[in-house]
Amino acid sequence: MTVTSDHLPRPPAHLVTPGTALFLDADGTLLAFADDPEGVVVPEGMLDTLDALHETLDGALALVSGRAIASLDDIFGRPRWAAAGQHGLERRETDGRTVTVPVDAAELARLRDEVHSAALAMPGVRVEDKSWSVALHCREHPEYLGELEHLAPAIAARFPGFELQPGSYVYEFKPRGMDKGVAVAAFLDTPPFRGRSPVYLGDDLTDEHAFSLVNDRGGASVRVGARTPSSAVFTLSSPGDVHAWLDSVKAALTQGAAGRQ
Numbered sequence: 001m002t003v004t005s006d007h008l009p010r011p012p013a014h015l016v017t018p019g020t021a022l023f024l025d026a027d028g029t030l031l032a033f034a035d036d037p038e039g040v041v042v043p044e045g046m047l048d049t050l051d052a053l054h055e056t057l058d059g060a061l062a063l064v065s066g067r068a069i070a071s072l073d074d075i076f077g078r079p080r081w082a083a084a085g086q087h088g089l090e091r092r093e094t095d096g097r098t099v100t101v102p103v104d105a106a107e108l109a110r111l112r113d114e115v116h117s118a119a120l121a122m123p124g125v126r127v128e129d130k131s132w133s134v135a136l137h138c139r140e141h142p143e144y145l146g147e148l149e150h151l152a153p154a155i156a157a158r159f160p161g162f163e164l165q166p167g168s169y170v171y172e173f174k175p176r177g178m179d180k181g182v183a184v185a186a187f188l189d190t191p192p193f194r195g196r197s198p199v200y201l202g203d204d205l206t207d208e209h210a211f212s213l214v215n216d217r218g219g220a221s222v223r224v225g226a227r228t229p230s231s232a233v234f235t236l237s238s239p240g241d242v243h244a245w246l247d248s249v250k251a252a253l254t255q256g257a258a259g260r261q
């Protein structure tokens, strides 16, 4: 087993079995980062791999992202897959039903105005306006990170129904009480995920909620990259490494199926 410098092992390909529920974060896990959130590219061959896994797992594969589900559909073109968007504020089940969390529209509108005004004073900082949440991105202007570190919590403090979710060069404001762990738990209560052992891959702070949940449920958490501290139990180095690993999972599952025939 390859061991990284922080002593987390690489997950074996047989971590995923036909009885697994596979949860995959998007940016930083399946997708390499891009300056513009709309500029990400699905690596060649990845959709074939994911389609094969989706079939072998009888649909128990879900994208779990901070992005809106509409954005995931634009990127992956798989509107039939289960997906949690905006950190679980919207969750699409495999029957196509989408469950959303109620949001105080008036408070969200005030928050949006404030976030847009704040961005005006930081040229180049992008505002990503999603239906239930809003994000301030500074990947292209990391010089604003220090300012945002103070400004974002100050804005969040004025909106009691919302909470701050920091991420990779981003501060997101989202309605209180929902996170990726809650979203994964909800999936595990519904078919085809129910009764399966969860495996979760993610790279960012927002994925830690899901890591804790799957660890508690006897599953396995895989951190992508080297961010520490993390409660994940395995690690992969990059989205490219994730792709290679998913290919090895697919091969192991195919071999196992052939062996059972």
Ligand SMILES: O=P(O)(O)OC[C@H]1O[C@H](O[C@H]2O[C@H](CO)[C@@H](O)[C@H](O)[C@H]2O)[C@H](O)[C@@H](O)[C@@H]1O
Pocket (backbone or CB within 6 Å): 025, 026, 027, 028, 029, 032, 033, 034, 035, 036, 037, 038, 040, 064, 065, 066, 067, 068, 128, 135, 137, 138, 139, 167, 168, 169, 170, 172, 204, 206
């Ligand atoms: O939960 P995820 O799927 O990892 O989504 C987290 C956020 O991802 C996107 O932002 C991140 O990726 C962008 C594209 O590579 C990058 O420009 C940005 O700096 C990153 O923070 C997305 O735009 C957000 O809505 C997601 O919440």
